[in-house]
Amino acid sequence: MKKTSDDKSNLSLQQQGEMLLALSDDITRIRDKNDLITLFKKRIKGIFYFTHTIVTLIDYKDETYTPFLLDNDGSPIRNHTRYKEMVHAHFSLNEPFIQAVLKSEGPISFFLADIMDQPLSPPFLRVNYEKGVREILMTCLMKEGRPMGFVHIYTDKPDSFTPAFRSMIKAMAPQLSSAVSNIIKNEELQNKEGEKSFLLEFSNNIAAVRTKEDLALTVRAALGKLRPRNGFVIRRINEDNATMSPYVYELTNKPDPKILRALENSAYPISDGLQDRVLNSNIPMLFNVDREISRGIRSAYLQYWKTLGFTDIVGIRLRNGETNLGILFLDIDEINIPLLQGVCSQISIAMANIMANDMVTRKQDEQAFLLDFSSDITQARTRQDLQDAIFKVLDRTIHTKLAMLRVIDDDGIHLSPYMYDSSLFANTPEHFEKMVHGEVTVHQPHTAQVLASSDGVMFNIEEELKSGSDYAKLWSSTGLKNVYGLPLRVGDKNIGTIWLLANRLSQLILKGICAQIAVAISNIQANEKLLAYKKQLEVENDYLKEQIKTIYNFSEIIGNGEEMQKVYRLMSLVADSTSTVLVLGETGTGKELIARAIHNASPRKDKLMVKVNCAAMPANLIESELFGHERGAFTGAIERRIGKFELANNSSIFLDEIGELPLEAQAKLLRVIQERELERLGGKQLIKLNVRLIAATNRNLEEEVRAGRFRADLYFRLNVFPILLPPLRDRAADIEPLTQFFVQKYSRNAGRKIKKVTPRLLQQLRSYTWPGNVRELEHLVERSILLATDGILDEVYIPPSTDASRQNAAILLNRSLDEVERDYIIETLKRCAGKISGTGSAAEVLKVPGNTLHSKMKKLGIEKRDYVV
Numbered sequence: 025m026k027k028t029s030d031d032k033s034n035l036s037l038q039q040q041g042e043m044l045l046a047l048s049d050d051i052t053r054i055r056d057k058n059d060l061i062t063l064f065k066k067r068i069k070g071i072f073y074f075t076h077t078i079v080t081l082i083d084y085k086d087e088t089y090t091p092f093l094l095d096n097d098g099s100p101i102r103n104h105t106r107y108k109e110m111v112h113a114h115f116s117l118n119e120p121f122i123q124a125v126l127k128s129e130g131p132i133s134f135f136l137a138d139i140m141d142q143p144l145s146p147p148f149l150r151v152n153y154e155k156g157v158r159e160i161l162m163t164c165l166m167k168e169g170r171p172m173g174f175v176h177i178y179t180d181k182p183d184s185f186t187p188a189f190r191s192m193i194k195a196m197a198p199q200l201s202s203a204v205s206n207i208i209k210n211e212e213l214q215n216k217e218g219e220k221s222f223l224l225e226f227s228n229n230i231a232a233v234r235t236k237e238d239l240a241l242t243v244r245a246a247l248g249k250l251r252p253r254n255g256f257v258i259r260r261i262n263e264d265n266a267t268m269s270p271y272v273y274e275l276t277n278k279p280d281p282k283i284l285r286a287l288e289n290s291a292y293p294i295s296d297g298l299q300d301r302v303l304n305s306n307i308p309m310l311f312n313v314d315r316e317i318s319r320g321i322r323s324a325y326l327q328y329w330k331t332l333g334f335t336d337i338v339g340i341r342l343r344n345g346e347t348n349l350g351i352l353f354l355d356i357d358e359i360n361i362p363l364l365q366g367v368c369s370q371i372s373i374a375m376a377n378i379m380a381n382d383m384v385t386r387k388q389d390e391q392a393f394l395l396d397f398s399s400d401i402t403q404a405r406t407r408q409d410l411q412d413a414i415f416k417v418l419d420r421t422i423h424t425k426l427a428m429l430r431v432i433d434d435d436g437i438h439l440s441p442y443m444y445d446s447s448l449f450a451n452t453p454e455h456f457e458k459m460v461h462g463e464v465t466v467h468q469p470h471t472a473q474v475l476a477s478s479d480g481v482m483f484n485i486e487e488e489l490k491s492g493s494d495y496a497k498l499w500s501s502t503g504l505k506n507v508y509g510l511p512l513r514v515g516d517k518n519i520g521t522i523w524l525l526a527n528r529l530s531q532l533i534l535k536g537i538c539a540q541i542a543v544a545i546s547n548i549q550a551n552e553k554l555l556a557y558k559k560q561l562e563v564e565n566d567y568l569k570e571q572i573k574t575i576y577n578f579s580e581i582i583g584n585g586e587e588m589q590k591v592y593r594l595m596s597l598v599a600d601s602t603s604t605v606l607v608l609g610e611t612g613t614g615k616e617l618i619a620r621a622i623h624n625a626s627p628r629k630d631k632l633m634v635k636v637n638c639a640a641m642p643a644n645l646i647e648s649e650l651f652g653h654e655r656g657a658f659t660g661a662i663e664r665r666i667g668k669f670e671l672a673n674n675s676s677i678f679l680d681e682i683g684e685l686p687l688e689a690q691a692k693l694l695r696v697i698q699e700r701e702l703e704r705l706g707g708k709q710l711i712k713l714n715v716r717l718i719a720a721t722n723r724n725l726e727e728e729v730r731a732g733r734f735r736a737d738l739y740f741r742l743n744v745f746p747i748l749l750p751p752l753r754d755r756a757a758d759i760e761p762l763t764q765f766f767v768q769k770y771s772r773n774a775g776r777k778i779k780k781v782t783p784r785l786l787q788q789l790r791s792y793t794w795p796g797n798v799r800e801l802e803h804l805v806e807r808s809i810l811l812a813t814d815g816i817l818d819e820v821y822i823p824p825s826t827d828a829s830r831q832n833a834a835i836l837l838n839r840s841l842d843e844v845e846r847d848y849i850i851e852t853l854k855r856c857a858g859k860i861s862g863t864g865s866a867a868e869v870l871k872v873p874g875n876t877l878h879s880k881m882k883k884l885g886i887e888k889r890d891y892v893v
């Protein structure tokens with residue numbers, strides 16, 4: 025198999041010497057691979073025949089040799105299908121062919137046909153043979169006394185390797201060895217230089233980076249030069265310090281955009297057995313995706329990498345000082361540790377700067393945001409202003425919605441809805457209504473948890489759904505992930521809770537907003553209280569004015585007749601007590617006057633008596649008027665209202681025209697009188713009362729009870745101490761003092777002096793029946809003042825019916841007694857509105873028993889149509 029060389033050279037020794045000298049001169053000039061290729065192709069090929077050469081280098085680590093220098097152009101095998109594979113292949117040193125070369129003192133040649141099919145022979149021998157090459161000449165290149173590689177010279181013609189050729193190769197071998205050494209050194213140097221300038225350029229570029237986007241561009245450009253096979257990804261440690269998310273990445277095989285979005289939004293736990301390993305290693309870590317999966321690492325990203333074609337990955341931690349920032353994962357199998365570390369330290373600095381910068385900008389944004397909110401909220405005077413400010417601020421925190429704001433009631437236990445965004449629950453309005461109006465107390469678990477927390481509690485809606493919470497069902501209808509429950513606090517005092525729906529929220533913003541909302545609410549509440557107090561003062565003021573008017577008008581009750589004396593006695597008996605008084609009497613007899621006099625003579629006189637006219641109120645508002653209502657108790661109840669009973673607390677309430685009270689209100693009034701406490705409409709709180717009740721009516725309550733229009737039980741409660749005021753027609757003795765009193769009062773008002781009221785007039789007044797009682801007399805006098813001449817009041821304006829009866833009197837003499845009696849009864853019946861018997865009836869006026877009047881009427885033929893007008 026080994027072929028001895030035949031000397032077929034025609035060169036003389038001298039020629040050979042000269043040629044060697046010239047070649048050695050060329051060899052010393054070799055700086056890189058190209059120079060060496062030129063030497064073989066141009067210089068040596070000009071002297072000896074061969075097809076091509078290659079130089080291989082030995083790698084003692086794995087006992088192999090691999091191509092170093094290839095004469096690509098000259099090689100006949102470069103079109104062979106296995107050429108590419110040959111170029112990067114490592115061939116074993118432990119096989120007979122190469123062992124023979126290593127053992128040979130000088131160049132040694134082989135016929136390929138002899139050696140190529142030996143069991144361990146390198147494949148390139150057959151590949152060359154297949155392309156027509158027939159013989160190979162090999163010589164060792166030496167470095168420091170041991171082989172460092174081989175020169176392979178191939179030929180397709182026999183006898184190419186002449187003794188002269190061989191001896192020249194032998195002679196050249198040492199110089200070729202040192203040339204190859206130089207080339208290697210040079211390449212290493214160049215690589216180092218390249219790395220240096222690469223790092224320098226990267227460092228320059230990265231110094232200009234200000235944003236994450238700049239960083240992405242710069243890193244992509246730089247890492248692209250390291251030629252990662254499938255790309256790279258930089259992951260950043262998230263704020264929770266427990267997970268990592270992609271920060272900057274580049275993928276050669278673009279995954280479907282859905283997967284890409286999922287990857288971008290993922291947060292992978294740090295402690296997954298891989299990321300934590302990289303973060304704890306101070307040198308880059310090379311790992312294999314399949315091996316990590318088979319080791320049981322479950323993190324989804326490994327599966328993604330596998331589908332994207334990642335196989336061998338280098339992971340290097342990114343660190344700023346002692347703080348881990350993230351990891352660079354690079355799909356590459358040859359690691360240049362110093363270079364990667366250099367790149368990573370630059371990325372780390374840039375990342376740390378950008379993150380610090382982002383934080384400053386975020387803080388500035390948040391501060392500006394809070395400042396805006398603060399200025400909006402300080403102007404909030406009403407609930408509506410506050411709601412506008414809150415909705416505005418929430419609009420700016422993307423995807424954050426106000427689910428509910430509740431305020432703790434005065435009882436310190438219940439929480440009432442204060443503000444909410446019902447549009448959020450437009451899909452489930454009934455469910456929402458139910459939840460809004462359901463009872464919530466400070467002991468309810470979610471609320472208690474929030475009120476006890478310092479900065480609020482985040483509830484994951486999906487988790488809450490598992491516990492079957494009704495609230496969670498409502499929340500989940502919005503599609504948002506979390507609900508944030510925060511306490512609203514002023515100083516140390518909880519005043520309510522706020523519930524925000526969002527996927528994610530900044531703690532700083534939340535705390536800032538809540539503190540301001542709490543202060544605003546307590547201001548608004550104080551404002552509302554102030555307004556309510558002001559309103560109450562205004563109402564009290566109205567009463568005061570009315571009372572002053574009353575005091576001015578009725579500082580004394582006029583009339584000392586026998587009938588009134590009875591009334592005064594009863595008044596003085598009851599005034600001091602807290603007993604309910606029922607003042608009865610016809611219209612205008614002075615019932616209100618008496619009620620006020622009782623109050624003014626009672627220990628409660630320092631507080632105002634509150635008057636309610638039961639006949640003057642619209643039926644649907646009576647209850648709210650008497651007992652008050654809470655905001656929202658019924659449509660139109662836009663704010664809380666204090667009822668007359670509450671207003672009269674520790675004083676007296678005067679229920680005028682009590683007979684007109686509708687039955688429904690009667691029931692509630694009865695309850696309040698019995699329990700001595702009330703609940704506002706729509707309220708839950710019981711309010712204790714200490715109110716003295718004085719009621720008045722001109723109706724016959726007993727008859728009303730019988731007719732089913734008045735509750736018997738209420739009548740008994742009211743009729744504790746009845747005072748019946750006599751009609752004016754029964755108080756003939758009081759007519760003169762009352763007339764004098766009204767003359768003085770109204771002449772003063774009209775600026776006229778009335779010195780005298782004539783006895784004729786007084787007689788006329790006394791004989792009148794006064795259906796309108798004292799009020800009628802008062803009005804009559806008031807109107808008549810203007811008719812007086814010379815300061816003498818001799819005439820009053822008598823109503824037409826009275827006029828008619830006077831005319832009748834003039835023709836009395838021409839008529840029978842029966843006729844006169846008949847007319848007189850009809851006239852009386854007309855005045856008494858057709859009432860025959862009972863209080864205010866004709867029988868009473870005529871001072872006959874009701875039965876007698878009935879039979880008289882029958883006898884005289886008086887029928888209903890005679891007196892019903």
Ligand SMILES: Nc1ncnc2c1ncn2[C@@H]1O[C@H](COP(=O)(O)OP(=O)(O)OP(=O)(O)O)[C@@H](O)[C@H]1O
Pocket residue numbers: 577578580581582583609610611612613614615616617618680721722798799802
């Ligand atoms: N004894 C009296 N002395 C002076 N003025 C009186 C007296 N009684 C009644 N008046 C006057 O008569 C008017 C009617 O009185 P008051 O309103 O108290 O009657 P009332 O019985 O409550 O009437 P109503 O049933 O229509 O509510 C009042 O303006 C008052 O000035």
